[in-house]
Amino acid sequence: MASKRFVGAMAILAFVLPIVAMATEFTVGDDRGWTINFDYEAWAKDKVFHVGDKLVFQYTAGRHNVFKVNGTAFTNCTIPPANEAIKTGNDVITLATPGRKWYICGVNDHCANYG
Ligand SMILES: *[C@@H]1O[C@H](CO)[C@@H](O)[C@H](O)[C@H]1NC(C)=O
Ligand SMILES: *[C@@H]1O[C@H](CO)[C@@H](O)[C@H](O)[C@H]1NC(C)=O
Ligand SMILES: [Cu+2]
Numbered sequence: 001m002a003s004k005r006f007v008g009a010m011a012i013l014a015f016v017l018p019i020v021a022m023a024t025e026f027t028v029g030d031d032r033g034w035t036i037n038f039d040y041e042a043w044a045k046d047k048v049f050h051v052g053d054k055l056v057f058q059y060t061a062g063r064h065n066v067f068k069v070n071g072t073a074f075t076n077c078t079i080p081p082a083n084e085a086i087k088t089g090n091d092v093i094t095l096a097t098p099g100r101k102w103y104i105c106g107v108n109d110h111c112a113n114y115g
């Protein structure tokens with residue numbers, strides 16, 4: 001199934017490997033944080049995530065949010081119910097299990113970033 005997403009979409013896929021001795025904290029998007037028009041695919045590509053590591057999503061509360069979704073919802077930008085949103089603006093998510101993890105922004109069309 002072809003992705004409908006464009007470069008700059010607020011959607012991130014992390015491959016999480018088994019636990020290591022020292023956990024790492026990753027600020028998603030580094031200095032840019034969680035925002036539109038940032039290539040999260042490229043950001044994640046050269047990172048190695050392990051169980052116990054943390055993903056920190058930083059943004060102005062209200063502008064964006066974070067939903068943990070499955071691969072189908074990630075591919076289709078299907079936004080879960082609003083009550084599942086993580087939305088403090090400094091959202092720390094601990095990678096608790098190995099495998100693929102998907103996170104998207106549920107505000108407007110940020111996930112697909114149609115513009
Ligand atoms: C993905 O999540 C959606 C919404 O929660 C659910 O309906 C669907 O069955 C899930 N798909 C898989 C492959 O788990
Ligand atoms: C995802 O999108 C594809 C292609 O548009 C569609 O065929 C499929 O039914 C969608 N899946 C869900 C769970 O919405
Ligand atoms: Cu957003």
